[in-house]
Amino acid sequence: MSSPDSNDPQMKRSNGVESAAGGVAPPVVDLHLHTTASDGQLTPTELIEQISKTSLKIVAVTDHDSTEGVDEALAAAERHPQLTIIPGIELGTEDGDSEVHLISHFIDPNAPGLQDYLKHLRNGRVEAARGTVEKLAELGIKIEWERVLEIADGAVGRPHIARAMEEAGYVQHAQDAFQRYLGNDGLARVKRPKPTPADGVRFLHSVGATATLAHPQTVKGLRNVLGFLVDEGLDGIEVFAPKYGNSDRERRLEVATRNGLIAVGGSDYHAWGTSEEIVPGDPNTVGPPLEAVDRLQAAAERWKAMIPTAPELPGNGSATGVG
């Protein structure tokens, strides 16, 4: 059952990922970016200004559990007609003790039920962050909760706590705080209640948006998770994730193809300013092909068409079962 093209270099080149010379063409699409609406360091305007100076033409703003950066990004992009912004989100879900992040594209921030759901998730995030600060205090690390909120200036999360620790001199770099204290097995980690990955996929589809699996390398038991998410109607998987190295790309592409998934991806940029961070539009990275955007849009249109319109059952006008 060998596929005729798997070892044919001509065929590999024709997928538009590699340039004809075998080098890497500058990326045109970046489908995974963060702003101050979650744990990014740039405002949506700053991010779009930075991106406008690169080769990128189509980018998605995908903040954690928030679409609040979308409007500002769209407004900023009006000054840069070459740029198209895709409204997106990165939804945090959990499978046992493994975090599974879902990236969604073509989400409508005004879709009924969406903002209530996100508010519920963010409240859980605040509770967990506050609990983390309390745990740190028990460990002798005294940072001010108010200062964490100031740094966050929006959706609060572990990176903001890390920066408060850096400011107070408890760690040299914010990233160091994760190793000992804030990482998944860290001493001060407080978990927050999260939807399961299957719930996350169903929810995103219920508001007419796509659901794709972010940074699959970080998912424990990937084969199993992917199996049930594909059954659930998962639309795509991140293949073009430069920070996890180019060597994995072909393998991930194969996984995508085998499961009929759209190959998506992007820089997952937060503007942390660390030396290993991939900057959007980095000419040495490979972005998703334009075709991926068309396929995402078509998928979103299919999910939107399936949203039930106003309740029609006589005497039983129960709203959509989102919870």
Ligand SMILES: [Zn+2]
């Ligand atoms: Zn991300």
